[in-house]
Amino acid sequence: MTPIHFGTDGWRAIIARDFTYANLRMVAQGIAAHINSGTGPRKSVVIGYDNRFMSPEFAQECARILAGNGIKVHMLINPAPTPLVAFAVRHLECSGGIVITASHNPAHYNGVKFIPAYAGPALPEVTQCIETEINRVAEGAKIYEIDLKEAAQLSLIEEIELDNAYLTHLDKLLRREHFKAKSLKVVVDPMYGAGMGFLEQYLTRLGIEVKSIHNHRDVMFGNIVPEPVERNLFDLRRAVVSYNADIGLALDGDADRFGIVDQEGRFINGNLVIALLLDHFLKTRTVRGPVVRTVATTHLLDRIAKLNGLQVIETPVGFKYVSQAMREYNGLLGGEESGGLSVWGHVPEKDGILACLLAVEMMAYSGKSCAELTEELYRDYGRLVNRRQDVLFTQGREPLLKERLSAFRPKTISGLKVLSITDQEEMRWSLADDSWLLARFSNTEPVLRIYTESADLQSLEAIEKAFCEALEINN
Structure with a gap:
């Protein structure tokens, strides 16, 4: 089995290959165990889902397991944007939220996002705890579940609609009078x-x-x-x-x-x-x-x-x-x-x-x-021009590209002095004239992302060209 790993924003996988009911059930149990490890007598969670294939059914499967762990489930009855689920977590003062979504990934993917009680994306320390619980299930720990009808009778699940409450909240952030200043299409x-x-x-x-x-x-x-x-x-x-x-x-x-x-x-x-x-x-x-x-x-x-x-x-x-x-x-x-x-x-x-x-x-x-x-x-x-390029590479080539990245420490790039080089989760080269270059590997795809910013397009393209030539990749 491919290890289940939460990337930049949740767990995403190809449907029927790794995103299966069996794996989803382990993820749901891992989230339930994490929630139940927290403080407070009454645990609750919001569950939402997007428009992807089987997303409503996957959401119901999560609900069965969360409720089976004694956690009250507020199930959104309509497809729900991630920000609405985050709003619902805060609005209902829940222990967290689950969104069945693969966000902007291709159609053959689905995924799970977990939103903690603070109503924002889960930090690594949270997802690492969930992954630890998932591994326990993979090694034989029990998955607790309950039939949805029985859960409803026990008041462990309720269907909710918060679309209007969310839009009312946005009203507090926007200025309605400004919208009326000019007629727009x-x-x-x-x-x-x-x-x-x-x-x-x-x-x-x-x-x-x-x-x-x-x-x-x-x-x-x-x-x-x-x-x-x-x-x-x-x-x-x-x-x-x-x-x-x-x-x-x-x-x-x-x-x-x-x-x-x-x-x-x-x-x-x-x-x-x-x-x-x-x-x-x-x-x-x-x-x-x-x-x-x-x-x-x-x-x-x-x-x-x-x-x-x-x-x-x-x-x-x-x-x-x-x-x-x-x-x-x-x-x-x-x-x-x-x-x-x-x-x-x-x-x-x-x-x-x-x-x-x-x-x-x-x-x-x-x-x-x-x-x-x-x-x-x-x-x-002042003007600054920026661009991101995604370079797709073949499987097995990442170690070579990482080696070349680490070795790329020039004094100038396209005639611009390199002021500093930062090598952390990504590599960044700060250049003269407010220009900079950054490269990082995607957590979900075999892609090297290249970010560049400079004063004009000509300078930007020259920086990109010099970098790609040094790494022997096509831009």
Whole structure:
């Protein structure tokens, strides 16, 4: 059996190969044992699921086991975005939450996310405890379970609906009056995922004209990967232009990541959107606090923070670390380049729905297009261009690439002086002129991720080329 391991954000595996009922049952028992090892007399958990193949059935299997361990189960009756489950954990004061989802992975994957009582992604010390319990089950420890009808009779399970409560919570974070400053037309693409209906419902209530695509369940996700990045958003880009819309909004499979398309049908990368939203937040809110970003996220946030007297906290890659810093330092805004964002007052979990609504609020309040807002941002803080490349490699090649990475310690890269080299979970080369390069291996795929930022596209491409040539990989 392949060992069950929680990666950057949960356990994900290919359905029928490693994501099986047998393995899921072990994971559910591991989570139940972890919850029961905690303090407090009354344990409870929220369970949600996305639109993937068999996700509702897998969620019910988890419910049988959690209830069998004496843990009260609040089962969400509709497909649930991860941020909604996180909200439910806090709203109901639960011991934790489980989401059956593989997020933005391809359709043949499914997975499990565990959300602890603090309503954010599980940190390594939590998932390591769960993995220890899973290993005990694999070695013969008992799985406790109960029939769902019997669980209901014992008040160990109840079905709940919190969609409206979640949207009401978002009302406290958004400024409804700003949305009414300018009439906008919006196209929404939930990518067949669990976020279907949330953006449409909220914006329609405000009188905003909304068109929606890919807004029904399709377990194959239209034969694309439900990740809201440029290569997967052709239909949204085309729809924005066809409908003469002001903005296009996309969500990933469990709606914790966002993607934005401007009125010309151009994709705006997550780094730039987060910088724009930070600038908007500072202009429209009085609350202040540190800005939290991962090591792979744009340093444009640093420039904005510095000129506004704010501290920047840098974390390793993974929103779980952003969440931890947001909680510990009362952060104003936390972001990661892959389209993850949360703000002060919200649950410490990335929320694509909130990010998309903030983008619409920003446009309506300013009366400006995304392009105009971007030029204004660059005028105030200077231009930085960034990009992530994912290099797929064949099985067995990772040790060689790691060896080459470790040996890559030049004094200059593409003519720019190397100021420092950091070698931790990822390797980062800090260069002159605010440029930097970072490389890390994916925890879920045979992929080397390369992140680059520089003053302009020409410099960025030169840095990428020099790096790929040194490692003998194709970019």
